[in-house]
Amino acid sequence: MSLLSLTAAAPLAAATESTSVGSPIVNISIFALFVGVTLVIVLKASKNNKTAADYYAGGRSFTGTQNGTAIAGDYLSAASFLGIVGAIAINGYDGFLYSIGFLVAWLVALLLVAEMLRNTGKFTMADVLSFRLKQRPIRIAAAITTLSVCLFYLLAQMAGAGALVSLLLGIDGKMGQSLVITVVGALMIVYVLVGGMKGTTWVQIVKACLLIAGVLVMTIWVLSMYGFNLSALLGDAVETANNPALLDPGLKYGVSEASKLDFVSLALALVLGTAALPHVLMRFYTVPTAKEARKSVVWAIWLIGAFYLFTLVLGYGAAALIGPERITNAPGGVNSAAPLLAFELGGPLLLGVISAVAFATILAVVAGLTITAAASFAHDIYANVIAKGKTTPEKEMKVARRTVVVIGIAAIIGGIGAQGQNVAFLVALAFAVAASANLPTIVYSLYWKRFSTQGAVWSMYGGLAAAIILIAFSPVVSGTETSMITSADFAFFPLSNPGIVSIPLAFLLGWLGTVLSNRKEDPAKQAEMEVRSLTGFGAEKATDH
Amino acid sequence: MAHPTSPDPVPQDGTDAALRTDPAPDQVSEEFMAVQASDEFQDLRKTQRSFIFPMAIAFLVWYFAYVLLADYAHDFMSIKVIGNINLGLLLGLLQFVSTFGITAAYVHFSNRKLDPRATALRDRLEANVDEGDLK
Numbered sequence: 001m002s003l004l005s006l007t008a009a010a011p012l013a014a015a016t017e018s019t020s021v022g023s024p025i026v027n028i029s030i031f032a033l034f035v036g037v038t039l040v041i042v043l044k045a046s047k048n049n050k051t052a053a054d055y056y057a058g059g060r061s062f063t064g065t066q067n068g069t070a071i072a073g074d075y076l077s078a079a080s081f082l083g084i085v086g087a088i089a090i091n092g093y094d095g096f097l098y099s100i101g102f103l104v105a106w107l108v109a110l111l112l113v114a115e116m117l118r119n120t121g122k123f124t125m126a127d128v129l130s131f132r133l134k135q136r137p138i139r140i141a142a143a144i145t146t147l148s149v150c151l152f153y154l155l156a157q158m159a160g161a162g163a164l165v166s167l168l169l170g171i172d173g174k175m176g177q178s179l180v181i182t183v184v185g186a187l188m189i190v191y192v193l194v195g196g197m198k199g200t201t202w203v204q205i206v207k208a209c210l211l212i213a214g215v216l217v218m219t220i221w222v223l224s225m226y227g228f229n230l231s232a233l234l235g236d237a238v239e240t241a242n243n244p245a246l247l248d249p250g251l252k253y254g255v256s257e258a259s260k261l262d263f264v265s266l267a268l269a270l271v272l273g274t275a276a277l278p279h280v281l282m283r284f285y286t287v288p289t290a291k292e293a294r295k296s297v298v299w300a301i302w303l304i305g306a307f308y309l310f311t312l313v314l315g316y317g318a319a320a321l322i323g324p325e326r327i328t329n330a331p332g333g334v335n336s337a338a339p340l341l342a343f344e345l346g347g348p349l350l351l352g353v354i355s356a357v358a359f360a361t362i363l364a365v366v367a368g369l370t371i372t373a374a375a376s377f378a379h380d381i382y383a384n385v386i387a388k389g390k391t392t393p394e395k396e397m398k399v400a401r402r403t404v405v406v407i408g409i410a411a412i413i414g415g416i417g418a419q420g421q422n423v424a425f426l427v428a429l430a431f432a433v434a435a436s437a438n439l440p441t442i443v444y445s446l447y448w449k450r451f452s453t454q455g456a457v458w459s460m461y462g463g464l465a466a467a468i469i470l471i472a473f474s475p476v477v478s479g480t481e482t483s484m485i486t487s488a489d490f491a492f493f494p495l496s497n498p499g500i501v502s503i504p505l506a507f508l509l510g511w512l513g514t515v516l517s518n519r520k521e522d523p524a525k526q527a528e529m530e531v532r533s534l535t536g537f538g539a540e541k542a543t544d545h
Numbered sequence: 546m547a548h549p550t551s552p553d554p555v556p557q558d559g560t561d562a563a564l565r566t567d568p569a570p571d572q573v574s575e576e577f578m579a580v581q582a583s584d585e586f587q588d589l590r591k592t593q594r595s596f597i598f599p600m601a602i603a604f605l606v607w608y609f610a611y612v613l614l615a616d617y618a619h620d621f622m623s624i625k626v627i628g629n630i631n632l633g634l635l636l637g638l639l640q641f642v643s644t645f646g647i648t649a650a651y652v653h654f655s656n657r658k659l660d661p662r663a664t665a666l667r668d669r670l671e672a673n674v675d676e677g678d679l680k
Contacts, residue, residue, distance in 0.1 A: 100637055248619060254616070
């Protein structure tokens, strides 16, 4: 142990002088290799992009295992990886507590959503929600909530890309970071335009394998240094940090009554939001049957569960081997815990792999979000609302491709604009909007026979508005040192997470809108939806080529 | 939250559908409503719901019990059990165990109880309804 810290001390001391650790050349080369390999895969995948089902749903020809791996790739964003390792290294137990919600949430998808959604929908969430209700109002509302969630998530990822650049490539200037954000955005547009869902899925599969393999190697490495004794690792973490509270709850969420309640609110949004994230829902259409959709979630649960167990070891490993003080003082702060640990263990090469994986993560997540948003706009708004169903699949796909370019450019501009802003709350907001605006309507339309158009519209708009308004009047936007706007204070709502209010409200509005509705929905359509959702009769088949 | 289930079957006289104009309930709709009212389908629906609803409530209660303990019962969660491993860490790891356990249980249950019933009903529908008639 002491030998190791001696040998590592020299390069790390050098590293803190310049702004990055390791060698930017190695980092960039490994990332370029990833881009090269995935571009070839995307080009190969694009050969079969003929129909809308090919473009939006990868021809529905992925196996459950492949799709489950892609789900893990889509879900384990850079925030999960760098953020949670750092949170555990610095806040100890509370970082671990945070990670558990991200896993448990998948049971909602497994038990209540995945299979029935696969059986009743084609490409988007709105397909399911509008199945037995009035098409126009439901499609518009569902597309608006889908686009909102995608936009918040996308902005957070693009802003994160800028921060990652300064940490891993040593590019500090605003111009340099903007250039990297533009390159990431442009690459993403190419992947999604050329490869469609098939290409996007393969990028996510490759990225998930790299990420989980990298994290597994680091976990075994750390554990082997402590004779595979978790208690010894924890003890050393406490010693290095000189803080016994690192193992107990409360360091982050326990500081005040408001922060305790805030965590309950966050937990609610995480658990109920995951199964209603549009880019996660869309992944269930890429497999041929509901049984494969089930297998996808099962496989995703194993991978994601294993991943968060590994981050527990890595977080405490970073606390023990590097120490919270050095992590907070490094460029990138909390986010530098995982890269610093990689450097400590395997030198520049392992750091290069981990850095490349972090970049690949942003690329893959952003690609998944973009294709989801484009599908929602082209399929729900353009084809079903503007053209009123009187369009050809070719025309619809042309609109989808143009939307990809528009969203890609918007993401680049937004990412550059968000540089240096504190936008970490956007990911939590995306989950809160998904849990408030989408989940109640999904659950009601699958399981409540009486559910009506008015209930769905009230619940979706009510949930969306409540989440956004509460966040606008919360401490993350104004009133404190760490807010987006520090010069003014209009934070009337004391919590940073709106879920504890907006989620019950959206459930209530869905119920109220239904019982107060004059319109009676078509019982034949309800019968058709229920029968098809449970039996899989008439479900969209895989395209054969 | 409202009760999302209502066990009574759809009225089969078609009064509502008749009021709605549009083409009167065609043959395909009739078939779906007949299947929905059948004992086999009601049995499938009941079997599915009697597993997923209690299981969903159970894991949510267990997760939020854990969150509230970690959030409000710091002393309790800080009790050391084995070496440096405290109750909070053990309960957190148990969340992983229960998530994996429920996943495995659901797969076992749906392979045995749901899939055969769903397949039988689907075969019957495929024999009676041309999928090309679906919108």
